[in-house]
Amino acid sequence: MGTAKTCREVIEFLAAYVDGELSEDVRLRFDAHVAACPACSAYLKSYEATVKLAKAALSGSDDPVPAEVPEDLVKAILAARRKE
Numbered sequence: 620m621g622t623a624k625t626c627r628e629v630i631e632f633l634a635a636y637v638d639g640e641l642s643e644d645v646r647l648r649f650d651a652h653v654a655a656c657p658a659c660s661a662y663l664k665s666y667e668a669t670v671k672l673a674k675a676a677l678s679g680s681d682d683p684v685p686a687e688v689p690e691d692l693v694k695a696i697l698a699a700r701r702k703e
Contacts, residue, residue, distance in 0.1 A: 628652070629659045633666055676700055 629652055635641050636649050653659045665687065672688050676696040 625652075626656060626659055629656070629662070633663065636663075637667060637670060672696065 629649065632641060632645065632649055636646065641649060653663055668688055669692065672692070673696065676699075
């Protein structure tokens with residue numbers, strides 16, 4: 620991530636950010652962009668919710684599905700669980 624933070628860079632670094640794999644400098648710049656960009660902030664929240672749901676599905680958790688998770692995603696995860 621260079622000096623100019625862009626939405627494209629946020630998308631490119633999203634998985635590493637959520638997994639805590641970014642250097643402190645890059646993470647701080649990532650945080651600054653997300654704080655200033657409503658679209659990236661919403662995208663990050665959606666991504667984090669999706670990761671949480673996927674982890675819960677893989678662990679067999681019966682936690683309720685967050686309302687913001689798209690129904691088609693829930694159906695796809697449940698279908699994948701049934702195939703196991």
